Amino acid sequence: MALLVTERLRKYFGETRAVDDVSLTIQPRELVSLVGANGAGKTTLVNLITGLLTPDRGRILFQGVDVTHLPAPQRIRAGIARSFQLVNLFDQLTALDNVRLALFARDGKIRTAVALAERDTAVRDEAMAILEQFGLVPKWDLPAASLAQGERKLLDVAVAYALRPQLVLLDEPTSGVGTREKGRIMDTVASVCRDGGLTAIVVEHDMDIVFTYSDRILVMHQGQILADGPPEQIRADERVATTLLGHA
C-alpha cells in the first residue's frame, strides 16, 4: 500500500494557484526530492501534507486513512513529521533538550508535571543516541541558538526524526550552508532515513544534491507536478531542462 496519496489537492491564495490539483503517490522507504523554482508550490504542498495549511479541495491519505482535516499534532501521532525551511528550533533549550522534548511528546510524557525530566534516563539515553547519529553529541549541552547553521539544520532534522515518523518532510535541509556542509548534511540525512526505514520528501534547490541522493524526483511548476520519475529520467526530460535547469 502507498504510504501517502494526495488526490487533486488544491490551495489558492487569491489569484495565485500555489498548489493546483496535485495528485501524487509516495511509496514506503522512498527518498523523494521535491524541486521547482521559487513560487512553484513546494513549501505549500509540504504545509498541506503536514497540516500547517488546509486545502481548498482534494484529499490527503496517509496509510489509507484520510488525514486531510486532522490538525498537525494528530498527523504527527499518525506518523508525519517535518522540518522547516527557516530553521525552527527551541533556541534557548540545549540540543539535548530539543531532541528530548520531541521524545517526551512522542511518548505522551509532556503531560507529566511532577517528575524531573532529567531523571528519565531512558529518554535521555535515546536522545543522546539520536544526537550521536546526527553527529551532534559534542554540542549536546549548548543552547540551540549558539550552534552553527549546519548543526542547526541537522538538529532540526533530528527533532523531526525523534518523533519516530514513517514519513518525514524536510523543507530545504541544506539551505544557507556551504557546499561541503551540504554534502555532510545530506549524507547524514540519507543514511539516517535509509537505516531507519523512513520515507522522506525533501524540498531542495541544489540539483547536484537532488540527483545524488534521490530515489525519485518530483518537479513542480506553477503549482502542478511537471515531471515525476527517477533521477536519470528527470535529467533527460526536456521540459524540466527548460523550466528548471534553464537549458534551451
Place this chain on the structure above:
Amino acid sequence: MNRGAASTEAMPRPAPARTLGRAGYVVALAALLLALPFIPQVPPFQRILLSYGLIAGITALAFNLLLGYTGLLSFGHSAFFGTAAYTAAFLVRYLHLTSMEAYLAAGFLSSLVVAVVFGVVCVRYTRIFFSILALALSQVLWGLAIKLFWITGGTDGIRVPSPTLLFGLIGGGDDKLTFLATTYYYYVLAVFALCVGALWLVVHSPFGKALQAIRDNEVRAEFVGVPVRAYRLAAFVLSGAFTGVAGALWAPLNGHVTPDVLYWPFSGRIVFMTVLGGFKSFGGPLIGALVFNHLEAYAVGYATYWQAVLGVVLVLLVLLMPTGLVGAGARLVARLRRS
C-alpha cells in the same frame, strides 16, 4: 533502526559537584531562615518584612511560570492575588472562619477558578493582546470590589485578624507582633518552601520543558505534538493558583484587604520584581521580590516621592541590567572566574 546503538555509558552527564554545590547553598539558606527568630540582632519588624518578601517571592515565581517559562507577559496577576486575599477576608466576615488552612485551600481554589475563566479568554492570544486582555479582565474584578461595597467593604476593605494555624492546633493567642514575627513567619516559610519546591519541580518536568518549547517557538512546538493552547492554559491556571496561595498568606499578615490588591499597579509590582531579579532563571524572580520588598519598605520610609525612586531603579535596570540582578551577577562571576 539503530537508535539504541550509541554507547550511553560514554555519554556526557551533568557534573554532580555543581548540583551538590547548589544544594549546599539551599541548605545553608534554609538554616539561616529557620534560625532568624533566634538571632537577637534581627528585630521582629525585619522578620515580618521578610514574610512579606517571601510571599512576594511566591507571587513572582508563580508569575514567572508564565513570563519566563511560557513567554506570556500578564498584566493581570493582581486578579489572582486579590481574589485569594478577598476569599480569606470573606471567610472571616461571612463564615467567621479563622483557620489558615481554610484560607489557603479556598484562596487556591478561588484563584484557580478565576484563572480558568480568564485563561480560556486570554490564551487565545499572545504578546500585547494577551497582556492587555489580562489587564482588562483583572480590572473588572477591581471594579467589582469597589462597586459591590456592601459585600466587599468598598475602599474601606475587610479586616482579617490573626488566624489559627495547623487546623486550630496553634492559635493566634500571642500578641499580634509576636505571632506574626515568629509563629506566622515559620508558617509562611513552610508554605514558601512547599511552593518553591512544587514550582521548581514543574519547570524541570517534561511539562515544564514543553512550556519552554512554546516560549521559544510555538509553531515548532505544535509540530512536535505539543497542544500549545491547552498547555498555555494549564500554565496560566497553575500560575494563577500559586499566586492565589500568596494572596491567601498575605491577607492575615497585612490584616486588611482592600481593592488595592486588585488594581493594575499591583500587577505592575509583580512584573517589576520579576524583571528586577531576572526572568531567565528560576531564582531570579525570588531575588527580585525580596530586593523589591525591602527597597520599597525603605524608599517609603526615607523618600517622600518613593515611587520616583522605584521608577529610577526600573529605568536603570532596563538600561544597564536587562537580564536582572541574577543575570548581571552571573555575568560578573563569570568575568571574575575568567580573570
